[in-house]
Amino acid sequence: MSEDWTRLSAAIRTARKARGWTQHQLAEKAGIGFSTVQRLEGGAPFTRRPPSLDRIERALGWQLGSADAVLAGGDPEPTGSVDAAAPREAGDIGAPPAKRLPRRIEHELASGEVLDTEVLQLGNSRVRMIIVATFEPGDGDDQEAVAEDLEAWTRVQHQLRNMTPSEGNP
Incomplete structure (x- = not known):
């Protein structure tokens, strides 16, 4: 449709x-x-x-x-309630009316287990990137498979932490 x-x-x-x-x-x-x-x-x-x-x-x-x-x-x-409050102050304009994650993120979080998280400050800005690493547990996961997953996540974390904005892009 x-x-x-x-x-x-x-x-x-x-x-x-x-x-x-x-x-x-x-x-x-x-x-x-x-x-x-x-x-x-x-x-x-x-x-x-x-x-x-x-x-x-x-x-x-x-x-x-x-x-x-x-x-x-x-x-x-x-819903029976309208956000009829006065327009937000300039400093609040980017704040969501409620602290709720987008449905796509809620779905992803519900479909797996949280492995770890990372919060990265984007340069000197007030913007932060929040990364949630999840995984799908498998039948008979052994310690070796879990250790490989953790090792892969650790490598990605190091790469993320070492990223710097390219010239011309904040």
């Missing part, structure tokens, strides 16, 4: 206007960029689901997954 991005753009626009919000206000309430709201309301198809849709759903008071339902021809499901 194809995804109806025009239908989703109309649903987002209708919900935004029903709340009396501008595109800028929706972007602020969702903690995303204005251009993202413009693109979503523009109706052009995306090749993959933008992670910002979860934030749009929360800001509009839709249950998570409502955007997918609209893309498939259904309607958004209200």
Whole structure:
């Protein structure tokens, strides 16, 4: 079944206007960029689901997954609460309305066991990269196989820690 991005753009626009919000206000309430709201309301198809849709759903008071339902021809499901708070302060604009991981990450975490994590500061910026290494336990995993997995992860960790931004790219 194809995804109806025009239908989703109309649903987002209708919900935004029903709340009396501008595109800028929706972007602020969702903690995303204005251009993202413009693109979503523009109706052009995306090749993959933008992670910002979860934030749009929360800001509009839709249950998570409502955007997918609209893309498939259904309607958004209200949560009963709309993020109608005043626009965030400038320092808070990138903060999600709730501390929730994207569904793709939740799915990956649920399908395996966490082996280890790594948090990397990206240069001198305020941005951090969080890496969660997971593995799928197998039947009859022996200590040698687990040791090989840990060794491979350790090599990758060292490579990640030694990466430096290339010139011209922060």
